[in-house]
Amino acid sequence: EKVIVNGELIERKDAVMDIEDRGYQFGDGIYEVIRVYNGKMYTAEEHLKRLYESAEKIGLKIHYQKDEIKSHAARLIDENMLETGIIYMQFSRGIAPRQHAFPLKDVACSYIAYTREMPRPEASLDKGVKTLLVEDIRWLRCDIKSLNLLGNILAKQKAAESDCYEAIQHRGEIVTEGSSSNVFIVKDGTVMTHPATNLILNGITRQVIQKVCAENAVPFVEKEFTVEQLLAADEVFLGSTTSEVMPIIQVDKTVIGEGVPGSMTRKLQELFSQHIQ
Ligand code: PDD
Incomplete structure (x- = not known):
């Protein structure tokens, strides 16, 4: 090696x-x-x-x-x-x-x-994953891919202890991002994610998702959304280098949609898979 x-x-x-x-x-x-x-x-x-x-x-x-x-x-x-x-x-x-x-x-x-x-996480991509909500206690320059990851680590550890794949962080009412991923909701056919400000890392996967949405006439907006909107979304998924387009089927005790990956998430997974070829 x-x-x-x-x-x-x-x-x-x-x-x-x-x-x-x-x-x-x-x-x-x-x-x-x-x-x-x-x-x-x-x-x-x-x-x-x-x-x-x-x-x-x-x-x-x-x-x-x-x-x-x-x-x-x-x-x-x-x-x-x-x-x-x-x-x-x-x-x-x-x-x-x-x-x-x-x-x-x-x-x-x-x-x-x-x-x-590291293989593609095929089983999780197929079934979807469970997540946990945690307060975002990180500093105010989350746009920097810094080695300082204590906030992210403590969040991920909470998720791990609850057998969850990811921790979804929120600052008060506003959902920011996962501990090592960006978070997206789908409502009435529109994909929404936190704007690329100092409060999140502007993920490359996030940028690819934005691009394939634009190319395929999928409505995509960069706009803050609340914990309430997250829990009431039609679909939720996360995006990251290692996790690709990962369906989220549960947030805390709340089952998202039908408890299975939604149709928009499936479509974006398919478009993403084409993009990496
Ligand atoms: N995660 N937000 C945070 C806090 C991250 O650590 C990452 C990356 C992302 C997604 O960025 P990208 O799409 O560029 O990987 C968002 C690591 C690398 C991962 O889990 O893959």
Whole structure:
């Protein structure tokens, strides 16, 4: 198994991290998860664009060109003979004596990447999943794909403890997003999701769903919706790199629609499957 450490392709067992890496000490860094289907990266350009945007937002300098990162990833896929899975990549603000403020002199970012086999979640995609509502306690820059994920982790853990697939977060009345996904409702044939503000991560899957809706004359609106609207929706689904278009058939104790994936969700799953071919 090969991994990338600071641009070098090495054996995973030889990969080491300094104890004063800022990613490790502060979560001071950013990451991306890119899907691999049939040995090829899916929407790599979009993910890398967001990676550089996240870096910019926290003043982190990635001293690698987009094409370098892309070719590192392609080499990893090749070397590890990955067919279906993900590439994880992260960039931290580097190694420096611990102090909260940025290192004084220019310290190079730390860059690691690895692959993992991960099948498409076919059984869940077919049956739908249960979810749990949790208050969104995260910070106000959820648009940044930051390594700091404590809020997300605590939310997901609550879901896991209730045998739920995902935690749906809300700030007061307003539904924001899942702990690691975007949330969509369908009402009277219109797909609705939280606008891409500082309160959510603008998912690449979300953007693909938006695009296929536009191409297929499916009404799609970016608009805040409430917990009440969520519970009364005709259909609910989530979108993420690993989960694709995942039907949600239950939120807390409330069964959504008929308790099976709805027709719009099925249609979007089909359009999504065509898109990844
Ligand atoms: N989740 N919102 C949050 C908080 C996320 O962590 C993710 C990604 C998304 C969906 O973004 P995208 O469609 O670009 O994956 C939204 C990880 C990567 C996942 O579960 O796949």
